[in-house]
Amino acid sequence: MEKEQNSSHKVLTGGILVIIAMIIFGSYGLLVRFIQADTILLVWAMQIVGVVCFLAYLLRNRVLLNHHNMLGRIFLMTVFVVIADLSFFMALRTTTVSTAVFVKFLMPIILVIFTFRSSEITLKKLLL
Numbered sequence: 617m618e619k620e621q622n623s624s625h626k627v628l629t630g631g632i633l634v635i636i637a638m639i640i641f642g643s644y645g646l647l648v649r650f651i652q653a654d655t656i657l658l659v660w661a662m663q664i665v666g667v668v669c670f671l672a673y674l675l676r677n678r679v680l681l682n683h684h685n686m687l688g689r690i691f692l693m694t695v696f697v698v699i700a701d702l703s704f705f706m707a708l709r710t711t712t713v714s715t716a717v718f719v720k721f722l723m724p725i726i727l728v729i730f731t732f733r734s735s736e737i738t739l740k741k742l743l744l
Contacts, residue, residue: 648708655705663698 648658673679707716 648705649713658705659702
């Protein structure tokens with residue numbers, strides 16, 4: 617009984633966290649459009665907050681990053697995220713919010729199409 621309550625508490629907490637993340641992620645495009653600050657400053661501020669949160673998570677959970685050059689992979693991923701965020705914020709400054717958001721969320725679909733074309737993964741294999 618206690619295990620079942622603990623499991624449902626985790627699901628509820630996870631659901632709340634997902635909703636909070638969706639609200640933040642969905643609204644920062646509008647916020648960037650109306651904040652009168654330099655785009656590069658906004659990107660660096662977001663990355664600094666992200667690094668602090670990430671390091672706090674690592675310290676809290678005592679996660680070691682020496683597995684298969686994990687720090688190098690995280691650094692490379694961070695570089696690509698900075699480039700993507702900078703491009704998105706610049707697009708928000710120069711186009712409409714709806715156009716920038718449409719293009720940003722169209723990219724995963726384009727990525728999936730290119731992945732299916734260049735690999736042996738097929739829709740049939742994916743569904744099975």
